[in-house]
Amino acid sequence: xxxxxxxxxxxxxxxxxxxxxxxxxxxxxxxxxxxxxxxxxxxxxxxxxxxxxxxxxxxxxxxxxxxxxxxxxxxxxxxxxxxxxxxxxxxxxxxxxxxxxxxxxxxxxxxxxxxxxxxxxxxxxxxxxxxxxxxxxxxxxxxxxxxxxxxxxxxxxxxxxxxxxxxxxxxxxxxxxxxxxxxxxxxxxxxxxxxxxxxxxxxxxxxxxxxxxxxxxxxxxxxxxxxxxxxxxxxxxxxxxxxxxxxxxxxxxxxxxxxxxxxx
Numbered sequence: 672x673x674x675x676x677x678x679x680x681x682x683x684x685x686x687x688x689x690x691x692x693x694x695x696x697x698x699x700x701x702x703x704x705x706x707x708x709x710x711x712x713x714x715x716x717x718x719x720x721x722x723x724x725x726x727x728x729x730x731x732x733x734x735x736x737x738x739x740x741x742x743x744x745x746x747x748x749x750x751x752x753x754x755x756x757x758x759x760x761x762x763x764x765x766x767x768x769x770x771x772x773x774x775x776x777x778x779x780x781x782x783x784x785x786x787x788x789x790x791x792x793x794x795x796x797x798x799x800x801x802x803x804x805x806x807x808x809x810x811x812x813x814x815x816x817x818x819x820x821x822x823x824x825x826x827x828x829x830x831x832x833x834x835x836x837x838x839x840x841x842x843x844x845x846x847x848x849x850x851x852x853x854x855x856x857x858x859x860x861x862x863x864x865x866x867x868x869x870x871x872x873x874x875x876x877x878x879x880x881x882x883x884x885x886x887x888x889x890x891x892x893x894x895x896x897x898x899x900x901x902x903x904x905x906x907x908x909x910x911x912x913x914x915x916x917x918x919x920x921x922x923x924x925x926x927x928x929x930x931x932x933x934x935x
Contacts, residue, residue: 675732675733675734675735675744676701676702676732676733676735677730677731677732677747678699678700678701678702678730678731678735679699679700679701679728679729679730679731679748680697680698680699680700680728680729680730680731681697681698681727681728681769681786681789681790681793682695682696682697682722682723682724682725682726682727682728683696683697683698683704683769683772683773684696684725684769684773685723685724685725687713688708690713691710691711691713691714692708692709692710692711692713693708693709693713693723694706694707694708694709694740695707695709695723695743696773697731698769698772698773698786698789699731699735699786700783700786700787701781701783702735702779702781703776703777703778703779703780703781703782704772704773704776704777704778704779704780705735705741705778705779706740706741706778707731707733707740707741707742707743708740708741708742708743709723709742709743710742718745718746719743719745719746721746721749721751722746722749724751724756725756725762725766726751726752726755726756726762726765726793727749727750727751727752728749728750728751728752728790728793729746729747729748729749729750730746730747730748731743731745731746732744732745732746732747733745737779752765752793752794752796752797753797754796754797754798754799755793755796755797760802760917761796761797761799761802763910763913763914763917764796764802764803764805764806764914765793765796765802766910766913767806767908767910767911767913767914768789768792768793768806768809769789770908770910770911771809771810771813771906771908772785772789772813774906774908775813775816775817776816782816785813785816788809788812788876789809791875791876791877792805792806792808792809792876794876795876795879800879800880800881800882801882801883801884803889803893804871804882804884804889805876805879806914807867807868807871807892807893807896808871808874808876810896810900811868811871811872811896812871812872814899814903814904817903817904819899819903819904820843821843821844821872821899822843822844822845823844823845823868823869823872823873824844824845825845825847826845826846826847826849826850827839827842827843827844827845827846828842828846828847828850828853829847829849829850831847831849834847834848835847835848835862835865836848836862836865836866836869837851837857837858837859837860837862837865838857838858838860838865838895838898838899839851839853839854839856839857839858840854840856840857840858840902841853841854841856841857842854845865845869858895858898860891860894860895860898861891861895863888863891864888864891864892864894864895865895867884867888867892868892868895868896
């Protein structure tokens with residue numbers, strides 16, 4: 672039985688199928704994540720092609736099925752996130768966030784809040800707001816979709832909300848300076864990193880216009896988030912490793928581009 676409907680959606684990924692066709696996974700606003708079969712997608716001038724590109728938002732019209740593959744018939748209101756599409760470094764962060772979404776919820780799960788949050792994150796990246804921080808906010812707020820409910824409000828023992836804190840796996844939240852001795856296996860995180868993670872757990876992308884942060888502070892934040900994901904989530908995504916490796920060759924490329932021409 673056909674269920675032809677239209678819904679806004681974000682392309683998660685696409686891959687070639689049997690040379691001429693494509694399988695496209697789309698996070699739809701109305702029906703959750705769905706895998707669509709697109710017949711003759713590789714044909715020149717296929718009108719669907721622009722809507723199948725990575726980092727694209729559109730309204731998709733098709734036969735959306737409760738079991739198996741869905742089928743894409745038409746598209747409208749296509750909007751590519753062009754900055755993300757054209758910048759390999761920004762696209763690396765966008766790819767990682769979309770991989771996290773794909774891992775965080777099951778297919779066919781209706782989750783319009785996560786859809787909206789993901790769209791806001793991609794929009795922020797496309798507006799060239801610091802991709803590392805946009806990704807950090809995404810990671811922290813996505814933890815609950817992995818079943819991880821961390822209390823960032825204050826000390827889990829006394830309720831203190833001011834001062835320096837560390838994260839305690841044993842208490843699943845923060846401990847203030849007066850009570851950090853309660854957990855010998857706390858993260859021993861830099862208080863500055865915890866300060867920003869508390870902020871990231873609450874902030875909305877709509878509140879952000881621009882971000883400036885020292886590289887050393889970013890590294891502290893990255894370390895804590897990696898610890899949390901290792902402890903609670905256990906994902907090992909190739910896109911995350913790519914980001915981890917990217918820093919070294921990003922610097923190499925920048926240095927190469929700044930080298931004087933040998934013909935001068």
